[in-house]
Amino acid sequence: xxxxxxxxxxxxxxxxxxxxxxxxxxxxxxxxxxxxxxxxxxxxxxxxxxxxxxxxxxxxxxxxxxxxxxxxxxxxxxxxxxxxxxxxxxxxxxxxxxxxxxxxxxxxxxxxxxxxxxxxxxxxxxxxxxxxxxxxxxxxxxxxxxxxxxxxxxxxxxxxxxxxxxxxxxxxxxxxxxxxxxxxxxxxxxxxxxxxxxxxxxxxxxxxxxxxxxxxxxxxxxxxxxxxxxxxxxxxxxxxxxxxxxxxxxxxxxxxxxxxxxxxxxxxxxxxxxxxxxxxxxxxxxxxxxxxxxxxxxxxxxxxxxxxxxxxxxxxxxxxxxxxxxxxxxxxxxxxxxxxxxxxxxxxxxxxxxxxxxxxxxxxxxxxxxxxxxxxxxxxxxxxxxxxxxxxxxxxxxxxxxx
Numbered sequence: 001x002x003x004x005x006x007x008x009x010x011x012x013x014x015x016x017x018x019x020x021x022x023x024x025x026x027x028x029x030x031x032x033x034x035x036x037x038x039x040x041x042x043x044x045x046x047x048x049x050x051x052x053x054x055x056x057x058x059x060x061x062x063x064x065x066x067x068x069x070x071x072x073x074x075x076x077x078x079x080x081x082x083x084x085x086x087x088x089x090x091x092x093x094x095x096x097x098x099x100x101x102x103x104x105x106x107x108x109x110x111x112x113x114x115x116x117x118x119x120x121x122x123x124x125x126x127x128x129x130x131x132x133x134x135x136x137x138x139x140x141x142x143x144x145x146x147x148x149x150x151x152x153x154x155x156x157x158x159x160x161x162x163x164x165x166x167x168x169x170x171x172x173x174x175x176x177x178x179x180x181x182x183x184x185x186x187x188x189x190x191x192x193x194x195x196x197x198x199x200x201x202x203x204x205x206x207x208x209x210x211x212x213x214x215x216x217x218x219x220x221x222x223x224x225x226x227x228x229x230x231x232x233x234x235x236x237x238x239x240x241x242x243x244x245x246x247x248x249x250x251x252x253x254x255x256x257x258x259x260x261x262x263x264x265x266x267x268x269x270x271x272x273x274x275x276x277x278x279x280x281x282x283x284x285x286x287x288x289x290x291x292x293x294x295x296x297x298x299x300x301x302x303x304x305x306x307x308x309x310x311x312x313x314x315x316x317x318x319x320x321x322x323x324x325x326x327x328x329x330x331x332x333x334x335x336x337x338x339x340x341x342x343x344x345x346x347x348x349x350x351x352x353x354x355x356x357x358x359x360x361x362x363x364x365x366x367x368x369x370x371x372x373x374x375x376x377x378x379x380x381x382x383x384x385x386x387x388x389x390x391x392x393x394x395x396x397x398x399x400x401x402x403x
Contacts, residue, residue, distance in 0.1 A: 002124065003124040004036060004037050004125060005035070005036040005099055006099050006123070007087060007090050007121040007122075007128060008118075008121075009095060009096045009097075011116065011117055012111075013114075017095070020097050021110075022108075023097075023099075024108060033071070034067050035067075035073075035076065036066070036098045037065070037066050037068050037073070037075045037076060037125070038066075075125075076088075076125060086123075086127065088126075090121070098123075112166075112168045116138055118135055119134045119135035144166065144168040160247035161247045163200070169201040171199045171277070171285045171287070172275060173197070173199060173273040174197050175196055176296045177195050177196070178194060179193040183265075183328055185328050185347050188328045189228070189261065189262045190301075190303065191260065191262075191263070192260045193258070193259045193260075194259070195255060196257075197239075197255055197256075199275055201281075204280055205275060206276045206278060208276060209276055210234075210258060210271060211272045212269045213269065213272070215267075215270055229260060229261070229263060230260070231258045231260050234257070235257045237255055239253060239254055241253075263298070265328060266302040268297060268298070268299045268300070269297070269300065270295060270296075271296045272293055272294070272295055303328060304319065309347055310347045311342050312334070312343065312353040314338045314378070315334045315340075316332070316342075334354035335354065335379060336378065337377075337378025338357060338378055340352045356377075358375050366385065367385035367395050368385070368395055368397050370391045370395065371386060371391070372385070372387075
Protein backbone atom coordinates (compact mmCIF):
# COMPACT_ATOMS: atom_id res chain seq x y z
CA UNK A 1 0.00 0.00 0.00
CA UNK A 2 1.35 3.41 -0.95
CA UNK A 3 1.76 6.10 1.69
CA UNK A 4 3.70 9.37 1.94
CA UNK A 5 5.64 8.86 5.16
CA UNK A 6 5.51 8.59 8.94
CA UNK A 7 4.65 11.12 11.61
CA UNK A 8 6.78 10.55 14.68
CA UNK A 9 6.72 12.03 18.16
CA UNK A 10 9.44 11.26 20.74
CA UNK A 11 9.36 13.11 24.07
CA UNK A 12 10.04 12.48 27.74
CA UNK A 13 6.99 10.78 29.27
CA UNK A 14 6.37 13.74 31.56
CA UNK A 15 6.30 16.16 28.57
CA UNK A 16 3.71 14.56 26.31
CA UNK A 17 2.56 17.89 24.90
CA UNK A 18 6.07 19.05 23.97
CA UNK A 19 7.43 19.16 20.42
CA UNK A 20 9.23 16.00 19.36
CA UNK A 21 12.95 15.49 19.67
CA UNK A 22 14.74 15.83 16.32
CA UNK A 23 16.55 12.66 15.11
CA UNK A 24 20.34 12.66 14.96
CA UNK A 25 21.72 13.05 11.44
CA UNK A 26 18.24 13.17 9.94
CA UNK A 27 18.33 13.91 6.21
CA UNK A 28 17.26 17.49 5.52
CA UNK A 29 16.45 18.14 9.16
CA UNK A 30 12.66 17.67 9.49
CA UNK A 31 10.77 20.59 10.95
CA UNK A 32 7.24 21.28 12.11
CA UNK A 33 6.24 23.48 9.19
CA UNK A 34 6.70 20.92 6.39
CA UNK A 35 5.84 17.35 5.48
CA UNK A 36 7.30 14.72 3.15
CA UNK A 37 5.06 13.85 0.17
CA UNK A 38 5.54 11.51 -2.77
CA UNK A 39 4.90 12.47 -6.37
CA UNK A 40 5.65 11.27 -9.88
CA UNK A 41 5.96 14.83 -11.16
CA UNK A 42 9.24 16.38 -10.07
CA UNK A 43 8.00 19.83 -11.07
CA UNK A 44 5.51 19.64 -8.20
CA UNK A 45 8.43 19.75 -5.80
CA UNK A 46 9.93 22.86 -7.40
CA UNK A 47 6.60 24.60 -7.84
CA UNK A 48 5.69 24.14 -4.18
CA UNK A 49 8.23 26.33 -2.47
CA UNK A 50 11.36 25.05 -4.20
CA UNK A 51 12.11 22.60 -1.37
CA UNK A 52 14.39 19.58 -1.56
CA UNK A 53 13.36 16.58 -3.64
CA UNK A 54 14.98 13.17 -3.35
CA UNK A 55 14.43 9.80 -4.98
CA UNK A 56 12.48 7.41 -2.81
CA UNK A 57 13.20 3.74 -2.27
CA UNK A 58 10.56 2.60 -4.75
CA UNK A 59 10.47 0.36 -7.78
CA UNK A 60 9.25 3.33 -9.78
CA UNK A 61 12.37 5.44 -10.34
CA UNK A 62 10.19 8.39 -11.34
CA UNK A 63 8.84 8.70 -7.81
CA UNK A 64 10.39 11.46 -5.71
CA UNK A 65 9.90 12.73 -2.17
CA UNK A 66 9.23 16.42 -1.60
CA UNK A 67 9.60 18.23 1.69
CA UNK A 68 6.57 20.45 1.18
CA UNK A 69 5.82 23.55 3.20
CA UNK A 70 2.30 23.86 4.62
CA UNK A 71 2.17 27.46 3.47
CA UNK A 72 2.34 26.52 -0.21
CA UNK A 73 1.54 22.89 -0.94
CA UNK A 74 -0.99 21.99 -3.66
CA UNK A 75 0.18 18.35 -3.37
CA UNK A 76 -1.05 18.24 0.21
CA UNK A 77 -4.38 20.01 -0.18
CA UNK A 78 -5.19 19.16 -3.77
CA UNK A 79 -6.00 22.78 -4.40
CA UNK A 80 -8.82 22.78 -1.82
CA UNK A 81 -9.17 23.92 1.76
CA UNK A 82 -9.11 20.92 4.17
CA UNK A 83 -12.33 20.13 5.98
CA UNK A 84 -10.70 18.00 8.72
CA UNK A 85 -7.53 18.17 10.75
CA UNK A 86 -4.76 16.30 8.97
CA UNK A 87 -0.97 16.11 9.05
CA UNK A 88 -0.66 19.86 9.63
CA UNK A 89 -2.60 19.45 12.88
CA UNK A 90 -0.26 16.68 14.09
CA UNK A 91 2.92 18.53 13.15
CA UNK A 92 2.04 22.10 14.06
CA UNK A 93 -0.21 21.59 17.07
CA UNK A 94 0.88 18.21 18.43
CA UNK A 95 4.59 18.63 17.74
CA UNK A 96 5.09 15.64 15.42
CA UNK A 97 7.77 15.54 12.72
CA UNK A 98 7.53 13.97 9.27
CA UNK A 99 9.96 11.38 7.86
CA UNK A 100 10.06 9.66 4.47
CA UNK A 101 8.25 6.30 3.96
CA UNK A 102 11.45 4.30 3.50
CA UNK A 103 12.69 5.34 6.95
CA UNK A 104 13.29 2.28 9.11
CA UNK A 105 15.60 3.56 11.83
CA UNK A 106 16.07 6.83 13.70
CA UNK A 107 18.47 7.80 16.49
CA UNK A 108 17.85 10.40 19.20
CA UNK A 109 19.91 12.00 21.94
CA UNK A 110 18.32 10.84 25.21
CA UNK A 111 18.98 11.05 28.92
CA UNK A 112 20.22 8.11 30.98
CA UNK A 113 17.43 5.95 32.40
CA UNK A 114 14.67 8.30 31.21
CA UNK A 115 11.24 7.05 30.14
CA UNK A 116 10.13 8.29 26.72
CA UNK A 117 6.74 8.31 25.00
CA UNK A 118 6.91 7.32 21.32
CA UNK A 119 4.17 7.59 18.69
CA UNK A 120 4.60 6.50 15.06
CA UNK A 121 1.75 7.18 12.58
CA UNK A 122 1.77 6.39 8.84
CA UNK A 123 0.02 8.95 6.62
CA UNK A 124 -1.03 9.63 3.02
CA UNK A 125 -1.58 13.27 2.09
CA UNK A 126 -3.90 14.59 4.83
CA UNK A 127 -5.05 11.16 6.00
CA UNK A 128 -3.34 9.89 9.19
CA UNK A 129 -3.71 6.38 10.62
CA UNK A 130 -4.16 6.69 14.38
CA UNK A 131 -4.14 3.49 16.53
CA UNK A 132 -6.69 3.05 19.36
CA UNK A 133 -4.01 3.50 22.00
CA UNK A 134 -0.93 5.67 21.84
CA UNK A 135 1.77 6.54 22.69
CA UNK A 136 4.00 3.61 23.55
CA UNK A 137 6.58 4.10 26.28
CA UNK A 138 10.18 2.97 26.20
CA UNK A 139 12.97 3.45 28.69
CA UNK A 140 16.47 4.56 27.84
CA UNK A 141 18.23 1.65 29.57
CA UNK A 142 21.76 2.89 29.01
CA UNK A 143 23.66 2.97 32.30
CA UNK A 144 25.87 5.98 32.91
CA UNK A 145 28.87 4.07 34.29
CA UNK A 146 28.89 1.38 31.58
CA UNK A 147 28.48 3.98 28.82
CA UNK A 148 31.43 6.06 30.03
CA UNK A 149 33.62 2.96 30.31
CA UNK A 150 32.65 1.95 26.77
CA UNK A 151 33.20 5.32 25.12
CA UNK A 152 36.10 6.80 27.08
CA UNK A 153 39.43 5.60 28.41
CA UNK A 154 38.72 6.03 32.11
CA UNK A 155 38.77 3.89 35.23
CA UNK A 156 35.70 2.44 36.90
CA UNK A 157 36.28 4.83 39.80
CA UNK A 158 36.37 7.88 37.50
CA UNK A 159 33.21 6.82 35.68
CA UNK A 160 31.38 6.21 38.95
CA UNK A 161 32.42 9.59 40.35
CA UNK A 162 31.19 11.42 37.22
CA UNK A 163 27.82 9.63 37.24
CA UNK A 164 27.44 10.34 40.96
CA UNK A 165 28.09 14.04 40.38
CA UNK A 166 25.47 14.02 37.59
CA UNK A 167 22.95 12.45 39.96
CA UNK A 168 22.31 9.49 37.63
CA UNK A 169 21.04 6.35 39.38
CA UNK A 170 22.68 2.95 38.85
CA UNK A 171 20.51 -0.09 39.62
CA UNK A 172 22.19 -3.09 38.00
CA UNK A 173 24.44 -5.74 39.49
CA UNK A 174 28.00 -5.22 38.23
CA UNK A 175 31.38 -6.93 37.96
CA UNK A 176 29.79 -10.36 37.54
CA UNK A 177 32.48 -13.05 37.67
CA UNK A 178 32.57 -16.85 37.63
CA UNK A 179 34.55 -18.21 40.56
CA UNK A 180 34.54 -21.87 39.51
CA UNK A 181 32.86 -24.43 37.26
CA UNK A 182 32.48 -27.91 38.75
CA UNK A 183 31.08 -31.04 37.03
CA UNK A 184 28.10 -32.49 38.90
CA UNK A 185 28.21 -36.12 37.83
CA UNK A 186 25.29 -37.14 40.01
CA UNK A 187 23.00 -34.76 38.10
CA UNK A 188 24.73 -35.14 34.73
CA UNK A 189 25.30 -31.38 34.61
CA UNK A 190 27.68 -28.60 35.65
CA UNK A 191 27.57 -26.18 38.59
CA UNK A 192 28.98 -22.65 38.47
CA UNK A 193 29.56 -20.23 41.35
CA UNK A 194 28.87 -16.57 40.51
CA UNK A 195 29.85 -13.42 42.36
CA UNK A 196 28.96 -9.77 41.78
CA UNK A 197 28.92 -6.30 43.29
CA UNK A 198 25.67 -4.48 44.11
CA UNK A 199 24.46 -1.43 42.15
CA UNK A 200 25.50 2.05 43.26
CA UNK A 201 21.87 2.95 44.08
CA UNK A 202 21.15 0.71 47.07
CA UNK A 203 18.34 2.56 48.84
CA UNK A 204 15.42 0.14 48.99
CA UNK A 205 17.49 -2.77 47.60
CA UNK A 206 16.25 -6.03 49.15
CA UNK A 207 18.00 -8.87 47.32
CA UNK A 208 18.57 -10.37 43.86
CA UNK A 209 16.77 -12.99 41.78
CA UNK A 210 18.39 -15.03 39.00
CA UNK A 211 17.21 -16.77 35.85
CA UNK A 212 19.10 -18.87 33.28
CA UNK A 213 18.10 -19.26 29.62
CA UNK A 214 19.83 -21.69 27.25
CA UNK A 215 20.84 -20.03 23.98
CA UNK A 216 21.91 -23.08 21.98
CA UNK A 217 20.06 -26.08 23.37
CA UNK A 218 21.37 -29.29 21.77
CA UNK A 219 18.69 -30.89 19.57
CA UNK A 220 19.33 -34.27 21.20
CA UNK A 221 18.31 -32.90 24.60
CA UNK A 222 14.65 -32.34 25.54
CA UNK A 223 13.49 -28.73 25.67
CA UNK A 224 12.49 -28.90 29.33
CA UNK A 225 16.11 -29.48 30.35
CA UNK A 226 16.59 -25.71 30.51
CA UNK A 227 14.02 -25.48 33.32
CA UNK A 228 16.25 -27.62 35.55
CA UNK A 229 18.74 -24.81 36.21
CA UNK A 230 18.43 -23.75 39.85
CA UNK A 231 20.27 -21.33 42.12
CA UNK A 232 21.26 -21.53 45.74
CA UNK A 233 19.97 -18.70 47.98
CA UNK A 234 21.92 -15.50 47.33
CA UNK A 235 24.56 -14.92 49.99
CA UNK A 236 25.68 -11.49 51.15
CA UNK A 237 29.36 -11.54 52.11
CA UNK A 238 31.67 -8.91 53.53
CA UNK A 239 33.89 -7.43 50.83
CA UNK A 240 37.61 -7.06 51.43
CA UNK A 241 38.12 -3.40 50.54
CA UNK A 242 41.79 -3.29 51.49
CA UNK A 243 43.72 -1.02 49.08
CA UNK A 244 40.56 -0.35 47.05
CA UNK A 245 39.46 3.18 46.12
CA UNK A 246 35.70 3.71 46.24
CA UNK A 247 33.62 6.57 44.79
CA UNK A 248 32.12 8.95 47.34
CA UNK A 249 28.55 7.80 46.57
CA UNK A 250 29.36 4.09 46.33
CA UNK A 251 28.93 1.42 49.01
CA UNK A 252 30.96 -1.74 48.40
CA UNK A 253 30.77 -3.13 51.95
CA UNK A 254 29.13 -6.31 50.67
CA UNK A 255 29.36 -8.57 47.64
CA UNK A 256 26.89 -11.25 46.59
CA UNK A 257 27.30 -14.89 45.61
CA UNK A 258 25.25 -17.86 44.43
CA UNK A 259 25.77 -21.22 42.70
CA UNK A 260 23.89 -22.29 39.58
CA UNK A 261 23.11 -26.02 39.31
CA UNK A 262 21.94 -27.92 36.25
CA UNK A 263 23.93 -26.17 33.50
CA UNK A 264 24.48 -28.38 30.48
CA UNK A 265 28.09 -28.88 29.34
CA UNK A 266 28.91 -27.51 25.91
CA UNK A 267 26.03 -25.00 25.94
CA UNK A 268 25.81 -21.23 26.29
CA UNK A 269 23.47 -19.75 28.89
CA UNK A 270 22.20 -16.22 29.33
CA UNK A 271 22.03 -15.44 33.03
CA UNK A 272 19.80 -12.60 34.21
CA UNK A 273 20.34 -10.99 37.61
CA UNK A 274 17.33 -8.97 38.80
CA UNK A 275 17.90 -6.23 41.37
CA UNK A 276 14.87 -6.44 43.65
CA UNK A 277 13.91 -3.13 45.28
CA UNK A 278 11.03 -2.33 47.60
CA UNK A 279 7.89 -0.79 46.06
CA UNK A 280 9.21 2.77 46.33
CA UNK A 281 12.58 1.93 44.76
CA UNK A 282 11.04 -0.22 42.01
CA UNK A 283 8.77 2.63 40.95
CA UNK A 284 11.52 5.26 41.16
CA UNK A 285 13.95 3.25 39.05
CA UNK A 286 11.32 1.89 36.58
CA UNK A 287 12.31 -1.71 37.30
CA UNK A 288 9.21 -3.15 35.63
CA UNK A 289 10.57 -2.47 32.13
CA UNK A 290 13.86 -4.30 32.64
CA UNK A 291 15.99 -1.37 33.73
CA UNK A 292 17.13 -3.23 36.85
CA UNK A 293 18.32 -6.38 35.04
CA UNK A 294 21.91 -7.42 34.42
CA UNK A 295 22.59 -9.85 31.59
CA UNK A 296 25.61 -12.13 31.69
CA UNK A 297 26.61 -14.86 29.24
CA UNK A 298 28.29 -18.04 30.41
CA UNK A 299 29.65 -20.64 28.02
CA UNK A 300 29.72 -23.96 29.87
CA UNK A 301 32.81 -25.93 28.80
CA UNK A 302 32.63 -29.45 27.46
CA UNK A 303 33.73 -31.91 30.12
CA UNK A 304 35.16 -35.39 29.54
CA UNK A 305 34.43 -37.27 32.78
CA UNK A 306 37.39 -39.55 32.16
CA UNK A 307 39.74 -36.53 32.32
CA UNK A 308 38.45 -35.12 35.59
CA UNK A 309 38.56 -38.14 37.90
CA UNK A 310 35.05 -39.55 37.60
CA UNK A 311 36.41 -43.10 37.78
CA UNK A 312 38.69 -44.52 40.46
CA UNK A 313 42.41 -44.47 39.73
CA UNK A 314 42.31 -48.30 39.64
CA UNK A 315 39.51 -48.40 37.05
CA UNK A 316 39.21 -47.98 33.32
CA UNK A 317 36.93 -45.19 32.08
CA UNK A 318 34.84 -45.23 28.90
CA UNK A 319 32.41 -42.54 27.72
CA UNK A 320 30.24 -42.56 24.61
CA UNK A 321 30.91 -38.88 23.98
CA UNK A 322 34.54 -38.00 24.82
CA UNK A 323 33.81 -34.28 24.41
CA UNK A 324 31.33 -34.34 27.27
CA UNK A 325 28.91 -32.19 25.28
CA UNK A 326 26.10 -34.71 25.41
CA UNK A 327 26.51 -36.35 28.79
CA UNK A 328 28.72 -36.51 31.85
CA UNK A 329 28.01 -40.18 32.32
CA UNK A 330 30.85 -42.67 31.95
CA UNK A 331 31.32 -46.40 32.39
CA UNK A 332 33.86 -47.34 35.08
CA UNK A 333 35.29 -50.87 35.32
CA UNK A 334 37.68 -51.87 38.09
CA UNK A 335 41.01 -53.27 36.94
CA UNK A 336 41.92 -56.92 37.41
CA UNK A 337 42.48 -57.66 41.06
CA UNK A 338 40.08 -54.95 42.26
CA UNK A 339 36.37 -54.92 43.05
CA UNK A 340 33.69 -52.19 43.27
CA UNK A 341 31.64 -50.09 40.86
CA UNK A 342 34.75 -48.12 39.86
CA UNK A 343 33.15 -44.69 40.43
CA UNK A 344 35.16 -42.19 42.47
CA UNK A 345 33.11 -41.46 45.63
CA UNK A 346 34.35 -37.86 45.65
CA UNK A 347 32.76 -37.36 42.21
CA UNK A 348 29.51 -39.24 42.81
CA UNK A 349 27.97 -40.08 46.15
CA UNK A 350 26.94 -43.49 44.77
CA UNK A 351 30.51 -44.41 43.95
CA UNK A 352 32.51 -46.89 46.03
CA UNK A 353 35.71 -46.85 44.01
CA UNK A 354 37.89 -49.92 43.52
CA UNK A 355 39.25 -51.98 46.38
CA UNK A 356 41.97 -54.59 46.01
CA UNK A 357 40.51 -58.09 46.18
CA UNK A 358 41.72 -59.89 49.34
CA UNK A 359 41.54 -63.69 49.72
CA UNK A 360 43.11 -63.45 53.15
CA UNK A 361 40.61 -60.96 54.57
CA UNK A 362 37.72 -63.41 54.69
CA UNK A 363 38.58 -66.88 56.09
CA UNK A 364 38.80 -69.73 55.52
CA UNK A 365 42.04 -69.51 53.61
CA UNK A 366 44.63 -72.16 52.79
CA UNK A 367 47.33 -71.14 55.30
CA UNK A 368 48.13 -73.01 58.53
CA UNK A 369 47.96 -71.44 61.97
CA UNK A 370 51.74 -71.12 61.93
CA UNK A 371 51.71 -69.04 58.75
CA UNK A 372 50.55 -65.59 57.64
CA UNK A 373 48.24 -65.23 54.60
CA UNK A 374 49.56 -62.66 52.10
CA UNK A 375 47.52 -61.37 49.11
CA UNK A 376 49.32 -61.13 45.80
CA UNK A 377 49.48 -57.52 44.60
CA UNK A 378 47.07 -56.56 41.80
CA UNK A 379 46.76 -57.16 38.92
CA UNK A 380 47.80 -60.68 40.04
CA UNK A 381 45.14 -62.67 41.82
CA UNK A 382 45.42 -65.22 44.64
CA UNK A 383 47.43 -65.39 47.86
CA UNK A 384 50.41 -67.18 49.37
CA UNK A 385 51.43 -68.25 52.86
CA UNK A 386 54.45 -67.01 54.79
CA UNK A 387 55.63 -68.91 57.85
CA UNK A 388 55.77 -67.08 61.12
CA UNK A 389 59.19 -66.52 62.76
CA UNK A 390 60.55 -69.82 64.15
CA UNK A 391 58.77 -71.89 61.50
CA UNK A 392 59.74 -72.99 58.03
CA UNK A 393 57.93 -74.60 55.10
CA UNK A 394 55.37 -73.36 52.59
CA UNK A 395 52.85 -72.56 55.34
CA UNK A 396 49.92 -74.27 53.63
CA UNK A 397 47.44 -76.51 55.42
CA UNK A 398 48.29 -79.52 53.27
CA UNK A 399 51.99 -79.26 54.13
CA UNK A 400 53.68 -79.22 57.49
CA UNK A 401 55.26 -76.11 58.91
CA UNK A 402 58.03 -77.25 61.18
CA UNK A 403 59.74 -75.55 64.10
